[in-house]
Amino acid sequence: MGGVTALTTFLLMVIVFGLLGLVLFWAFGIDRRAVPDYTGDDFGLLTEVSAVPTPEAADVLARRLRAARIKVTVVRRGGLHRLMVFPADAPDAKLLLRAEHS
Incomplete structure (x- = not known):
């Protein structure tokens, strides 16, 4: 009789x-996110609006964008200083930077 109880307990534990395990796999098992970018070229939600060769030029352009209340991040990558903004601000930022060059 003791063997039946041990077998029942074991089967209950397996179930x-x-x-x-099924609940945890359902909740966390399949990672549907994009593959992480190990190259350093992916800046998440930010979009590049300009790239300049010097930090001084990047600082001037960043100040212009900030004066227009556009949040900007300057990233140095590949010898260039890239100005990155949120996608919703990208058209305004490009227009402002283009207007400054005209």
């Missing part, structure tokens, strides 16, 4: 842990 409980199996169900727990």
Whole structure:
């Protein structure tokens, strides 16, 4: 009789842990996010609006964008200083930077 109880307990534990495993796999098992960017070229939500060769030029352009209340981040990558903004601000930022060059 003791063997039946041990077998029943074992089977119950297998079922409980199996169900727990299925629930955890359902919740966390399949990572649907994009593959991480290990090259350093992906800046998440930010979009590049300009790239200049010197930090001074990047600082001047960043100040112009900030004066227009556009949040900007300057990133140095590949020998260039890139001005990055949120996609919603990209058209205004490009227009402002283009108007400054005209």
